[in-house]
Amino acid sequence: MSAHATPDLDGLVTDALRAANLGATVRVLMPDNPASELPLIVAHQVPGGSANRMGVVTGNVDVQVLAATRREASALARNAFAALDNACRNRFTIADGHLNRFVSVSGAPAELRTGTPDSGPSLFRFQGTCQITARANL
Numbered sequence: 001m002s003a004h005a006t007p008d009l010d011g012l013v014t015d016a017l018r019a020a021n022l023g024a025t026v027r028v029l030m031p032d033n034p035a036s037e038l039p040l041i042v043a044h045q046v047p048g049g050s051a052n053r054m055g056v057v058t059g060n061v062d063v064q065v066l067a068a069t070r071r072e073a074s075a076l077a078r079n080a081f082a083a084l085d086n087a088c089r090n091r092f093t094i095a096d097g098h099l100n101r102f103v104s105v106s107g108a109p110a111e112l113r114t115g116t117p118d119s120g121p122s123l124f125r126f127q128g129t130c131q132i133t134a135r136a137n138l
Helices: 009-019 070-089
Strands: 025-027 040-051 056-067 097-104 110-112 124-136
Touching (some): 009 070, 070 097, 070 110
Parallel strands (some): 025 040
Antiparallel strands (some): 040 056, 097 124, 110 124
16 A cells, blocks of 8 residues: 655645635735734644644644734734634645644634734734644545
8 A cells, every 4th residue: 555645734734724714814924014904814823733644634723813903913813713613623625635623722812012023013913823633635
């Protein structure tokens, strides 16, 4: 039996967030000037997780949300987590795979007051980590 490639987890996550129509720009990397793209969701796989020869990948995904108000950033972060959970439950699919399982690792997303980009009176940032399993379309 031959091994199967795992699906593009970042692609699945960002496409699922875009499909949820949360009213935000969705990116994999933080832009140079994030304040120009608010509201903004940045989601990408970070170290940790596993993969197997059957085309299954489980990855830790960092989700950061930036918005002009604290209330907007908090709501958008919680809605992004809910959108990913729903996408997994509904087996959101792209060409090479589908989402399968969502687990919140950090609990509810929390406000970040340090780091880059700097928070300020018109830039608020929330972050959460989740673990997502995706499967190849075989």
